[in-house]
Amino acid sequence: MVKEIKLIKDGIWLMEVNVAVDLARETALKILYDITENQAYSNISVNRHLDNDKLREIDRSFATELVYGTVKWLLQIDYIIGKYSSVKLKKLSPWIKNVLRLGVYQLLHTDRIPVSAACNTAVELAKRYGHQASSRFVNAVLRNISKNIDNIPYPDKSDIASYLSIFYSHPVWMVQKWIELYGKEFTEELLKSNNQVPDFIIRTNTLKTDRQTLLDLLHKEGINAEPGRYIEEAVILKNPSSISNLETFKKGYFQVQDESSMLAGKILDPKEGETVIDVCSAPGGKATHIAQIMNNNGTVLARDIYEHKLNLIEQSCRRLGIDIIKTEIHDACDIDENLIGKADRVLIDAPCSGLGIIRKKPDIKYSRTENELKEITDLQQKILNIAARYLKVGGYLIYSTCTIQPQENLEIVQDFLAKNAGFKLSGFRELMPSALDISSSEEGYIQLYPNINQTDGFFISKIKREK
Incomplete structure (x- = not known):
């Protein structure tokens, strides 16, 4: 005009x-x-x-x-x-x-x-x-x-970190760190993958429907959908738009969730009737998946520090038909003496640098600094040490993050185990999808990468309390 x-x-x-x-x-x-x-x-x-x-x-x-x-x-x-x-x-x-x-x-x-x-x-x-x-x-x-x-006169490849930094638009400190960890070829593939548009993944709510029925209904709504890569509930939407306006969404037939995130619930493997604590729960994708796996039978305590984020979980529960999730405002850094030794399973989806979800949130690249990682790891260690105390003897804990930085992942877990003799890593290869064969699952942890697995960059470890 x-x-x-x-x-x-x-x-x-x-x-x-x-x-x-x-x-x-x-x-x-x-x-x-x-x-x-x-x-x-x-x-x-x-x-x-x-x-x-x-x-x-x-x-x-x-x-x-x-x-x-x-x-x-x-x-x-x-x-x-x-x-x-x-x-x-x-x-x-x-x-x-x-x-x-x-x-x-x-x-x-x-x-x-x-x-x-x-x-x-x-x-x-x-x-x-x-x-x-x-x-x-x-x-x-x-x-x-x-x-x-x-x-375009890009930096000379003789300074490979500077060249990759500009050519793939990632901060040079990040590129240097990944070259040290993974080598030049892997890093370039990782950077390339970070700049690709990720698949839009949803999780079938098996409390209300099954995947094939959901696929059929989505097609009737004009959505091009296909089965996910790894998880049996996963669906890939090829032309997502106005998800909240879809009848299938309004009726609670699905929840938006990446397959890497779904994998955390699968590996936690909660059983009907158990008590599960999700200490950093918002926005609730994993908590609702856990309740779904439990067939809406048992107790899931979903905690976060922000009331408006807990409200989002409650809204999802109403839409999905879940009534076993109880939300509470609580800081995971503060011990709750009333819960010590009470949980069958604990989920820690820890606050992290988020460097595994750059595909979805590209501004993370520029908002993170190398110095921040030390503060983040201190927080992660504190949360793990506190949340582990909520486990019953024989109970299981998942520590997960959406980052690919070892100091936020395996190093945090190893440090915890070195200081807590009653806890051990627990292998979970039998719980892994057949299409996702990662050998370290036998040892009790896996690391996913967007350039290898076509998922978010995601770390999952499973810890058992033995005494």
Whole structure:
């Protein structure tokens, strides 16, 4: 839509221009500004801005793609802008900087948007959120980049960490750490996988239906769905959109959950009538899966420190038809003397760096620092030491994280076992899906990687209290 408007920013009249800015790109720009300038979480900002009646479903999808794609490739994009801009990135206004970022993302990482469309729409956004000179500057930078797409001067491969950092848009400290742990070839495959769009996985609620029936119902709702890779309840949605509007969702026939997360419940292997404590439960995917495995018979105590997150668990329980989950506000770092020795099973899905879910939350790459890992591991050790005391003798505990950092995973478990003689790792190879044969499961732990297993990067260990 073309119309004449007065541009006003921070209460100051700027200019009158004729503009034609599509709503999807403008919405994406506002979200990107919120993320980069206000440090907003990408998923929260996206949900807030897309709750707009003026946006069609196709606009919401396109805006979401633009935001997550730009954030995913932000390090690379800023590097390229720096190579082709006559003005240093830090001296650009935040609005114009983000207009350029959106434009560069479309030029480099989409194959269905013509160069002219990417450039022209960026110019119109620059007019609205800057001034005439800004629009000319944006046009010049993007046109220059478009002419040199096949000749971008990336760092020399002789400095492999710097090259991989920019080429795959991951912080250099992270790349260096993974090269030390896994080698160059594995690290490059991991980085490549982190930039891919993950499958959208849901879990069949077997309390209400079975997987084949769910697949049939989803197909009738226009959803292209197929069985998951590993877990018998898992379903992959190929064209997910407006999940909450589906009748199958409203009726509680499924829950959104990655297969790696489902695996934690499978390996915990709770039995009907048992008492299970989930000490870091929100948003409740694992707790509801555990209740499902228990056939809604027994007790699951789901705890978290935030009431609004526990409310989400309760909402899921009502929709899924689960009534054995009891929610409580409780800090996992504080011992509950009333629960010592009372649980048959304990689940610790520990707070972690989240470096195994970069595919889903790309801003994690930039919000984490190497120094933070020490604080995180201290927290993980404390939670494990406290939660283990809730186990009965003969009971089992799962310690899991959504990261691939050994210091948050196996090293935490080994440190705990070295200091607590009554606990041992417990092998669980018989509980593993036949399509996921990981030898370390015999020893009591597994590490999943997105580049190998096509799941989230996820660690699971199983500990038994023997005395």
